[in-house]
Amino acid sequence: MKLLQLFPITTKIKNDSLTIAENDIALMTEEYGTPLYLYDRATMDSAATGYQTALASHYPRPASVTYAGKAFLNTAIAQWTQSHNLFVDCTGEGEIAIAMAGGVPREYILVHGVNKSEADLKSALQSAGTIVVDNITELQRIVELSPIPDSQFPNLWLRLLPGVAVETHHAHTQTGQHDSKFGMTREEIMEASAYCKSRNLPLNGIHFHQGSNFRDPGPLTAAIELGLDIANDIVFNGEWHFCPGGGWGVAYHEDELPQPDINAYVRMVAENVIAGCTTRGLTLPHLHLEPGRSLVARAGVAVYRVGAIKRRGEKVWVLTDGGMTDNPRHAMYGARYSCLPVSGVSAERCEKVSIAGPYCESGDVVIEDLLMPRLEVGDLIAIPASGAYHLSMSSNYNGSRKPTVLWLEDGRAQVIMRRETVDDLLRRDASL
Numbered sequence: 001m002k003l004l005q006l007f008p009i010t011t012k013i014k015n016d017s018l019t020i021a022e023n024d025i026a027l028m029t030e031e032y033g034t035p036l037y038l039y040d041r042a043t044m045d046s047a048a049t050g051y052q053t054a055l056a057s058h059y060p061r062p063a064s065v066t067y068a069g070k071a072f073l074n075t076a077i078a079q080w081t082q083s084h085n086l087f088v089d090c091t092g093e094g095e096i097a098i099a100m101a102g103g104v105p106r107e108y109i110l111v112h113g114v115n116k117s118e119a120d121l122k123s124a125l126q127s128a129g130t131i132v133v134d135n136i137t138e139l140q141r142i143v144e145l146s147p148i149p150d151s152q153f154p155n156l157w158l159r160l161l162p163g164v165a166v167e168t169h170h171a172h173t174q175t176g177q178h179d180s181k182f183g184m185t186r187e188e189i190m191e192a193s194a195y196c197k198s199r200n201l202p203l204n205g206i207h208f209h210q211g212s213n214f215r216d217p218g219p220l221t222a223a224i225e226l227g228l229d230i231a232n233d234i235v236f237n238g239e240w241h242f243c244p245g246g247g248w249g250v251a252y253h254e255d256e257l258p259q260p261d262i263n264a265y266v267r268m269v270a271e272n273v274i275a276g277c278t279t280r281g282l283t284l285p286h287l288h289l290e291p292g293r294s295l296v297a298r299a300g301v302a303v304y305r306v307g308a309i310k311r312r313g314e315k316v317w318v319l320t321d322g323g324m325t326d327n328p329r330h331a332m333y334g335a336r337y338s339c340l341p342v343s344g345v346s347a348e349r350c351e352k353v354s355i356a357g358p359y360c361e362s363g364d365v366v367i368e369d370l371l372m373p374r375l376e377v378g379d380l381i382a383i384p385a386s387g388a389y390h391l392s393m394s395s396n397y398n399g400s401r402k403p404t405v406l407w408l409e410d411g412r413a414q415v416i417m418r419r420e421t422v423d424d425l426l427r428r429d430a431s432l
């Protein structure tokens with residue numbers, strides 16, 4: 001079944017029901033309830049290895065993969081990153097703390113953020129190996145907080161605004177366009193570089209990111225060229241680092257299959273960097289890639305239970321117990337998904353349904369107009385490609401509690417995040 005290619009690589013159909021990593025999904029819901037999130041370790045391992053193998057075969061100098069924590073980060077995921085020696089991109093103090101709880105060593109913590117607070121910067125100065133500087137004000141703030149760099153001072157990379165974005169399905173997932181809020185123009189980068197040099201700051205890298213969930217790496221060429229021109233102008237001392245971001249896409253819907261090829265993307269980046277450095281007489285940098293989604297999206301599956309079905313003319317609403325609070329991506333930017341029933345997988349897909357959650361918003365919809373087998377109240381559905389930007393963007397709207405997350409490996413299922421309780425909701429409140 002083609003649609004299974006959207007699911008984790010260990011997904012199988014047994015007795016017409018879905019299993020992942022030899023765990024029966026329906027049985028797991030009996031023990032842990034719904035909504036339930038499942039993460040398949042083998043799928044994450046395979047993606048990480050895919051990147052590393054591609055880098056090793058296409059790039060002759062040191063190269064590293066950074067896991068973009070914004071896709072989904074908790075202690076267990078941070079621990080997993082270290083089983084592959086991944087750097088971890090942390091946005092601010094909160095994610096730095098999670099990475100540290102997962103044992104990520106200082107040199108592997110890289111800190112991003114478009115308007116880092118003083119607390120973010122203090123935490124980064126104390127615990128990170130690299131700070132990617134977004135703007136000159138931030139650079140000045142770093143110096144105010146730590147005027148004399150010592151041996152523990154993080155490396156500083158400058159975030160370039162390349163002025164060209166990649167093609168994504170929605171403007172909200174583009175970051176590299178000329179009027180984006182992220183990064184610095186070429187002129188600002190040169191000013192920042194002069195500032196670093198005048199204060200002896202350990203500036204040794206250039207970073208840019210052009211958008212998230214793209215399939216055509218074409219626009220990277222111009223941005224890589226600009227980044228290398230700037231590196232040429234800056235003249236780094238010794239080893240330098242170059243990171244053309246992340247954002248490589250994944251398939252969310254069967255129309256988007258086959259899955260985008262990680263090897264082809266990495267080869268294209270590596271070849272462009274090698275050619276651009278050779279032309280300019282630059283030494284090859286330590287090359288970094290910074291994917292989040294393509295490491296973790298396919299590994300994740302959201303499991304919801306159908307609570308009610310409403311037929312309104314042509315429209316069939318399947319109302320589930322999960323929705324925009326655990327997955328806001330459709331509500332935010334119209335992300336498309338597909339799904340399967342957990343049992344009766346092979347039944348004919350005969351009815352067009354829309355899957356909506358239980359929350360008080362008409363926009364609380366996860367899937368629109370998808371052909372599904374005829375569903376009944378009480379059925380379970382499994383939504384693939386749910387591993388990235390769901391739980392990391394989840395909310396407590398309507399007092400909802402964030403779901404249990406299970407880590408699946410070789411027939412075992414382990415809770416890596418328990419379901420929130422009403423007590424969790426009340427924990428921050430104070431009485432009048």
Ligand SMILES: Cc1ncc(COP(=O)(O)O)c(C=O)c1O
Pocket residue numbers: 068070071089112175209211212213245246247248290291292293294388
């Ligand atoms: C700076 C930076 N790096 C990496 C990523 C990861 O993108 P993706 O999860 O699409 O690979 C993002 C996402 O927006 C980002 O802003």
